[in-house]
Amino acid sequence: MPDTPAATPRARVRVPLHFPDGYRADAELVTFDGLVDGREHIAVVLGEPGPVPLVRLHSECLTGDVFGSARCDCGPQLREAAERISERGGVLLYLRQEGRGIGLYNKLDAYALQDQGLDTYEANAALGLPEDARDYTAAAQMLRALDIGELDLLSNNPDKAGQLRDLGIAVRDRVPTGVFTTDHNVRYLRAKVLQTQHTLPLPELTAG
Template sequence: MTDTPAVRPHVTFEVETTVPTTHGTFRMRAYRDLDTGADHVAIVSGQPTDGALVRVHSECLTGEAFGSLKCECGPQLDAALDTIHNHGGVVIYLRGHEGRGIGLINKLRAYKLQEEGLDTLDANLALGLPADAREYVAAADILRDLGIESVRLLSNNPDKRNQLTAHGIEVAELVPLVVGVGTFNESYLDTKRDRMGHQLPDHLDTGYEAS
């Protein structure tokens, strides 16, 4: 009889603490990524179990810290934190995912190419980089550490669903998160929908500017 080989973990749990924020008070659990060295955070509200509402959110310095209107990342994070505070759940904040995984400097290089007429996907490709380099195995390991094997995923991105499923997390449904739409990111969101398969409306309401 051959023993089944142990599955190598991709993260290690480091510390949990309680943090009051403008969105409410959360438990924050920090993890070290054993593949990349990045530090990730699970922001937890209530006592989530299987079927919990979960947002897997990629770090975006330009959108979250600097208020860039080229994307909707800042408003998405705010909305996700408000939602889990009100209903319970988890936001997994993945660091090292800037610019869909290409890094801050390459993201700004891609912005420059977009000023010259390329869309967000072609700008990455013109730099010799993947359209989306993100991996979600760390998020799956974090969910398992929290005792969660199935989720309602707060996302418009089917690739997140597919990757979590491939890593053993059941995704019962994608819960839409359409916020932060404005005139500066309309083309960016159109590209997400038309070329990357994101589940967004055919006609985006640009009456709201992210702030």
Template sequence: MAIRTTVQLPIILADGSEAMAEMYSFSGLADDKEHFALKLGSPDPQHPLVRLHSECVTGDALGSARCDCGPQLQEALSLFNKEGGYLLYLRQEGRGIGLYEKLDAYRLQEQGHDTFTANLKLGHNVDERDYQAAADILNALGLNQIMLMTNNPDKRQQLENAGIQVHGTRPTGVFANRHNHLYLQSKIQRANHQINIDELLTKP
């Protein structure tokens, strides 16, 4: 695997301020998908902060309140601009099942199933994401020792299995609203996400 292209990308953050990011594309990744990375600020040279963010068109682009993906993305970009870090944007919509199947899962959720059971009813695994390509990206960037920004223990485990040394984790915020309470609770109960349930329950 190798860096294919590096470009400068000015971006507008959630607070309206402007940041300059370096954007990287890659060749030779494990799954041949068009994942990319963004570097913002001045990352720690020893253990840079990294977030693996799975693509979510509905949350990232449309501002869907059914999940917490959009706010998590904006949080990471703002934090990395201040403290330095790398965001890996992974093209694995709907926990790896794709956009159309994710919309089918939404329909099942409207019928009372949680997000994980909906995937199973569609014939998928609970979570089909594979982070080998993320490990490939980190290796291409020369980042084999990192701090990981996540609430999801599976991300750390998969990276460590792929040879990345994760020296610790930093949690993301709790972005709860009246539309996604059950979604967040299912992530805690079904996938052991490290979300502060007490903080979640105090949200309006």
């Protein structure tokens, strides 16, 4: 197991969640002390987690999660995860890693380049930024602080599962999310499949 310092729960607060489509869920929000990156990540505990809970690592997306941007699938994935985790029991880790870790302003700079024809990864590279700067060490700390050592991961991203396993967390299964395409995000989703092997069955890939 990697020599990662332990984090500890700081506060636990019950919060009723109410999504724009009317879906409601009762959640326990957990904050932490001792996270290696010093960021204010939170765990959203939903349902009754069992020995192998369903877990999602959801990276913050202000444009998608809050404003409902159709340029990504983050908002629909967050909404779906809340319901699926509530039904089975588990945890959603809301990680403050906007724009795959490059920050909000850089993400919007990348959007401007995408409007000129670059895909999401090409735009990051043109700005001198990594394709994906996210590190899940803090996520592993949070899981251990919640006494979760084995889980099923709700994700299309193989890198999340790989990093968690490297950090000593047992990922039993990787459970795919739904596919949420719009006219505005098809190129973005296609790039995720082609560049970082996301498991998204997009008909656009076989349509030319």
